[in-house]
Amino acid sequence: MARTDSDADAIVIGAGAAGLAAARSLAAHSLRVIVVEARDRVGGRVVSRSSQHSGVSAELGAEFIHGQAPETRALLREAGISSVDTGDESWSCSGDGDLLRDERDLAMTASIFEEARKLRQDETVDHFLRRFAHDGSMREAAEMARVFVEGFDAADPSIASVRSVADEVYSGVDFASARPDGGYGPMFNRLHEDCVRAGAQMSLSTEVRRISWRRGLVSVETRQASGETNTFRARAAIVTLPTGVLRNSGDDGSVAFDPDLPSGKSEAIRRIEMGHVVKVVLWFRTAFWEVLRGGRYRDSAFFRCMGQEFPTYWTQFPQRNGLIVAWVGGPKAIALRETTQTELIERALDGFGSMFGEVELARREFEAGSMHDWSHDPFARGAYSYVTVGADDPRATLAAPVDDTLFFAGEATSNDGQGGTVNGALQTGERAAREAATSLGVLR
Numbered sequence: 515m516a517r518t519d520s521d522a523d524a525i526v527i528g529a530g531a532a533g534l535a536a537a538r539s540l541a542a543h544s545l546r547v548i549v550v551e552a553r554d555r556v557g558g559r560v561v562s563r564s565s566q567h568s569g570v571s572a573e574l575g576a577e578f579i580h581g582q583a584p585e586t587r588a589l590l591r592e593a594g595i596s597s598v599d600t601g602d603e604s605w606s607c608s609g610d611g612d613l614l615r616d617e618r619d620l621a622m623t624a625s626i627f628e629e630a631r632k633l634r635q636d637e638t639v640d641h642f643l644r645r646f647a648h649d650g651s652m653r654e655a656a657e658m659a660r661v662f663v664e665g666f667d668a669a670d671p672s673i674a675s676v677r678s679v680a681d682e683v684y685s686g687v688d689f690a691s692a693r694p695d696g697g698y699g700p701m702f703n704r705l706h707e708d709c710v711r712a713g714a715q716m717s718l719s720t721e722v723r724r725i726s727w728r729r730g731l732v733s734v735e736t737r738q739a740s741g742e743t744n745t746f747r748a749r750a751a752i753v754t755l756p757t758g759v760l761r762n763s764g765d766d767g768s769v770a771f772d773p774d775l776p777s778g779k780s781e782a783i784r785r786i787e788m789g790h791v792v793k794v795v796l797w798f799r800t801a802f803w804e805v806l807r808g809g810r811y812r813d814s815a816f817f818r819c820m821g822q823e824f825p826t827y828w829t830q831f832p833q834r835n836g837l838i839v840a841w842v843g844g845p846k847a848i849a850l851r852e853t854t855q856t857e858l859i860e861r862a863l864d865g866f867g868s869m870f871g872e873v874e875l876a877r878r879e880f881e882a883g884s885m886h887d888w889s890h891d892p893f894a895r896g897a898y899s900y901v902t903v904g905a906d907d908p909r910a911t912l913a914a915p916v917d918d919t920l921f922f923a924g925e926a927t928s929n930d931g932q933g934g935t936v937n938g939a940l941q942t943g944e945r946a947a948r949e950a951a952t953s954l955g956v957l958r
């Protein structure tokens with residue numbers, strides 16, 4: 515039976531990085547806040563899992579701190595958590611089956627995208643990279659740039675905006691610079707505790723189905739796993755739903771707006787695609803690769819083999835344990851969307867062993883594998899967002915408030931090159947909270 519819950523000043527939809535940052539900030543202004551989250555946990559696209567055997571914890575979603583990430587580092591400091599710089603020692607497959615030291619990729623990618631910043635009109639990454647196909651000196655860099663767009667941005671180069679990729683490359687976001695010590699989990703626990711301590715009401719396992727709004731009043735209709743429905747009312751709402759959810763018009767996990775969002779906003783949502791990623795974690799009994807070939811891979815951080823199904827693997831260096839992550843993004847990840855998790859773990863395992871010519875050894879050392887299927891997850895529908903080709907910046911359009919009543923946050927609304935990151939999400943949560951607090955009259 516439907517019932518109407520007590521009023522709040524603001525409803526925050528989603529308890530990922532953006533939602534928690536927004537709720538914490540609003541509650542700190544003594545505003546009455548309700549956070550509505552479909553999952554039975556906070557964190558959204560940040561989730562850890564431990565090996566049953568060794569107890570080593572792995573991140574199935576976000577893992578790295580990219581670049582400066584000031585909001586993330588401030589939160590870690592507050593929580594007394596340190597960050598650990600990752601190594602950058604990389605090994606790439608050579609044509610003759612050997613692995614060679616190779617740390618050129620980011621610098622080469624940057625040199626290509628420098629050219630893109632001079633373009634007068636946006637174009638797809640594919641179209642842009644075709645210019646270098648016959649340029650002997652740039653051809654390899656262009657190939658690296660494509661690998662970067664697919665692997666790091668999880669984007670499809672045939673539709674991705676080259677201008678937005680170039681802006682990101684020059685915004686100071688780099689591939690991997692650090693990890694929170696012990697993973698992201700403790701930082702999210704701390705954010706969650708701060709929200710509760712400041713008085714925010716957390717409603718987990720509560721799926722939002724419809725958001726009805728007019729200036730100064732929002733009604734959020736929800737459904738719980740038990741089938742119970744509730745309506746929460748507030749003077750404002752902060753929507754942090756991933757664009758995969760905002761774009762979905764099917765039955766599973768979709769959210770209706772009544773009235774519809776303004777057409778500019780819908781067009782922006784259409785232009786912001788969800789990138790796809792398959793991230794598989796492999797726990798081994800020992801870090802067996804550290805002792806191969808006289809220990810030459812002992813301090814390695816990354817292994818890359820472009821022809822393979824999983825072109826990138828990484829270790830936890832400088833931490834020494836038996837955890838390896840296999841990663842593939844973009845069209846190659848989409849091609850694997852219907853492959854079972856058991857099969858993906860097997861293929862990731864064999865791919866890792868084959869890089870060293872040690873498939874049997876890898877199998878002997880293998881303890882367990884795990885992954886989360888973000889593409890089919892109804893509350894994500896992909897890994898993280900990227901911008902498709904077009905004239906203006908859809909992230910800024912998506913971020914803009916509607917009628918001083920609906921406010922928008924989440925990584926997809928980050929328009930300073932940090933889209934797709936935890937830090938971008940935290941930043942947008944704080945930004946939307948400031949906007950809402952101003953509209954609610956507690957901030958000037």
Ligand SMILES: Cc1cc2nc3c(=O)[nH]c(=O)nc-3n(C[C@H](O)[C@H](O)[C@H](O)COP(=O)(O)OP(=O)(O)OC[C@H]3O[C@@H](n4cnc5c(N)ncnc54)[C@H](O)[C@@H]3O)c2cc1C
Nearest residue numbers: 528530531532552558559576577578722924925934935936
């Ligand atoms: C495999 C993978 C690897 C990544 N690696 C990194 C990395 O190394 N570094 C990095 O910085 N970033 C990384 N990211 C991206 C990062 O995880 C995200 O950018 C960030 O966590 C997004 O936070 P958010 O709050 O915007 O969205 P989310 O975390 O998705 O939060 C939105 C919340 O809304 C909830 N929700 C959805 N639908 C509904 C509904 N109908 N009703 C109620 N609630 C709903 C969701 O359950 C979720 O909790 C990675 C992501 C993935 C998937």
